[in-house]
Amino acid sequence: MTHTLHGLVIRETAVKEQDKFLTVLTAELGKISVYCHGARSVKSRHIAAAQLFCYNEFVITSRGDTYTLKEAVLQDNFYALRNSFERLALAQYVVEVLGEMTSECEDCGALLRLALNTLYALSYTDKPEAIIKAAFELRAISEEGFMPDLGVCAGCGEMAEVMYLDVMNGHLICGGCAEEVDPAAMAARGTNFILLNVGPDVLEGMRYVLRAPLGRLFSFSMNEHDLADFTVVCERYFVNHMERSFKTLEFYNSLR
C-alpha cells in the first residue's frame, strides 16, 4: 500500500553501509519508522530530505508495520538551527521529547504542529530560548493529558497573594491551604509532593501558554526574574509528569 503524507524526521539511525531508518512524526499515522535504501550515499536523491529536523512530503509503501521510502520532497529543514549551538541543542531536546511522547498519541497532528512551530521559532525568530523551551514543555505535557488546572486554589476555591503549583496533582494551592498540608503525611502515602511558588506574572504566562493559538505560542514576554521562575516551574512540571530525564535536556542545561 502506498501513502502520501507530511512528516517531521525526529530521529535517524544508520543501517548497513548506505541505508537509514528515519523515525518520522506524522499527523496521519503517528510515529513511524521508515526504511530508506541508499540514503547515506552521496549519490542518493534523498540525501537532503532524509535528515534529522527535515519536514517533508513523503511517499512511502507499507507492508504490515514496515514502511519504505519511495520519495521525499523537502518542505523545510530548519537549516538556521545550525547557526546557534544552544538553539541546535534545544531542538535536539524537542525531537527527543517527541520520540518519547508520540508512541500512542491520540492527536499526533497537534503534537506535529507544536513541533513545527517550536522549530520554526528556534530557527527563524529571535524569541528568547527560555520562553520557547518552557512554552514547548508546558504545551507538550498538556497534549499528553497532564494539563494543569490554573484556575483557583484547589483547597478553598480562592486566589491569594501567595500561590503554589502542586506539581504532581496539577493544580494550585494558596499559601493558607499549603500551611495545612502535612508533608510528612504526604510522604507516608508515597506521594511525590512538590509545591512551587508561582508569582502572578508567572501564572499569567502559564495560562497564556495553555490557551494561545499555536502561531502565537511564544509571543509573550516576562521580566528576567519571572522568566527564571517560569523556566524552573515548566521544566519541573514537565519532567515530573514524563517520569524520566532526558540526556538532551541535561546537555542543553549544561550549556547555560
Ligand SMILES: [Zn+2]
Ligand atoms: Zn486555598
